[in-house]
Amino acid sequence: MNFEEIIGQKKTVSILSRALKNQRIPHALLFQGHEGVGKTATAIALAKSMLCQKSELYCDDCPDCNRVAQLSHPDLILIFPALKTAKVEEVKTIRSSISENPYLKTELWAKPSISIDTIRNLKKTVALTSFENKGRVIIVLDAHAMTTEAANSLLKILEEPPAKVTLILVTSKANQLLSTIVSRCQQLKFDPLTREEIEQALIGRNGIEAEQANVIARMSFGNYRRALELLDEGVKEKQELMIEVLRKVILSDLELMLFVEKMIDQYDVKAIKEMLVLMTVWFRDAMVCESLKNEADFQDRLINVDRLEILKKFTGSFESIDFQKIMEKIEYSIELIDRNVFLNVILFQLVFELKMLLRRKANV
Numbered sequence: 001m002n003f004e005e006i007i008g009q010k011k012t013v014s015i016l017s018r019a020l021k022n023q024r025i026p027h028a029l030l031f032q033g034h035e036g037v038g039k040t041a042t043a044i045a046l047a048k049s050m051l052c053q054k055s056e057l058y059c060d061d062c063p064d065c066n067r068v069a070q071l072s073h074p075d076l077i078l079i080f081p082a083l084k085t086a087k088v089e090e091v092k093t094i095r096s097s098i099s100e101n102p103y104l105k106t107e108l109w110a111k112p113s114i115s116i117d118t119i120r121n122l123k124k125t126v127a128l129t130s131f132e133n134k135g136r137v138i139i140v141l142d143a144h145a146m147t148t149e150a151a152n153s154l155l156k157i158l159e160e161p162p163a164k165v166t167l168i169l170v171t172s173k174a175n176q177l178l179s180t181i182v183s184r185c186q187q188l189k190f191d192p193l194t195r196e197e198i199e200q201a202l203i204g205r206n207g208i209e210a211e212q213a214n215v216i217a218r219m220s221f222g223n224y225r226r227a228l229e230l231l232d233e234g235v236k237e238k239q240e241l242m243i244e245v246l247r248k249v250i251l252s253d254l255e256l257m258l259f260v261e262k263m264i265d266q267y268d269v270k271a272i273k274e275m276l277v278l279m280t281v282w283f284r285d286a287m288v289c290e291s292l293k294n295e296a297d298f299q300d301r302l303i304n305v306d307r308l309e310i311l312k313k314f315t316g317s318f319e320s321i322d323f324q325k326i327m328e329k330i331e332y333s334i335e336l337i338d339r340n341v342f343l344n345v346i347l348f349q350l351v352f353e354l355k356m357l358l359r360r361k362a363n364v
C-alpha cells in the first residue's frame, strides 16, 4: 500500500505528503472517519514513507518498503484488537489480511478489545531504540477498542512522547476515545468516498463491469469495504430475502419469531448482514420515492431502480413511515453483528421494532 494506491482522500494524502517532505510529521496522529474509507491503508502508506531509507516518500523497491508492505518491518508496530486467547495463527491471519487488503477487515477482530498488556508491551518496545535509524511507527487500529486501562497507559506515552516515535491512531468512533488522548493528537478527518471513486475502484481494481460497479457503488454509501462485501454474488437473492422479511413483519408475533428462526438456520451471519445493508438501501429509496412527485427524477436518485413498482406499493401500504428512525435501527443491528452479538437477539429485536414502526394502513 502506498499513497498512489489510496482511493480518493486526495486532500489528506496531500497534507501528509507535504508534511513528509518538510519532515514535519507530528508525533501523534488521529485518523478518523467512517469505516471503509481508507484510514488503515493511509496509515500503512504513511509508515512506508517514513521508514523507506531510499526515497523522500517511498520507493516500493527497498527492503524497508517491502517489509512495511508485509507488515513485518521491525520498526513498524501494528496494534489491533485481539482476543486474549487468540492463537498465534489467528493473529497472523489478521495481519496478513490487513497487509493483503487494508480496506477489508476479517471477522476475527470484531469483538475483542486492545488490552492493557498490549500497551504495556508497546511501552517496553518504544523505550528501546529503533532497529533501523528512521525511528518507529506505531499504528493502533480501532483505537476506540482500547480498554480504559489501556487508554490511560497509552496516554502516558502521548504525554511524554519518546524521541523518533510516531503514533497513528485509527478510529471510526473518535467519540469513544478519551478526550485527553484526542487533544494530544493531530487530527485528520477522512471523508466518505464519492460514488465515482468507488465505482472507478471497482472497475479498475476488482475488474467489475461498469454497470454492476455503478449499482454497487450506489449501495455502499462511500464505504469501499461495504462495496467489496456486496461484490459477493447473490445480491439478488438477499434482496428477495430482505423484501420477504419486510412482508413478514406484519405477521403475528409467533409467526414472525418462527420466520426469524428459520432464517437464522438457513443463512450465515454474512448473508444476513448483507441483507440488512440492502434493507437500509431499500428504506432510503422508499424515502426518496415519497419525497419525489415526479417520476422522471426517480431514475437518477433511486438505487433499486428496477423495483420501482414494489417500492411504491410498499410505501403506499403503510401509514407515514419514520424512515430516519428505521434506518438508524437497521444500522444499529448491523453494528451489533459486527460486534458478534448473538444473531437471534439482534434479529428478534429488529423485527419487533420494525413491526412497531411500520403501521399498515387500515384499508390496504
Ligand SMILES: [Zn+2]
Pocket: 052, 053, 054, 055, 058, 059, 060, 061, 062, 063, 064, 065, 066
Ligand atoms: Zn523504499
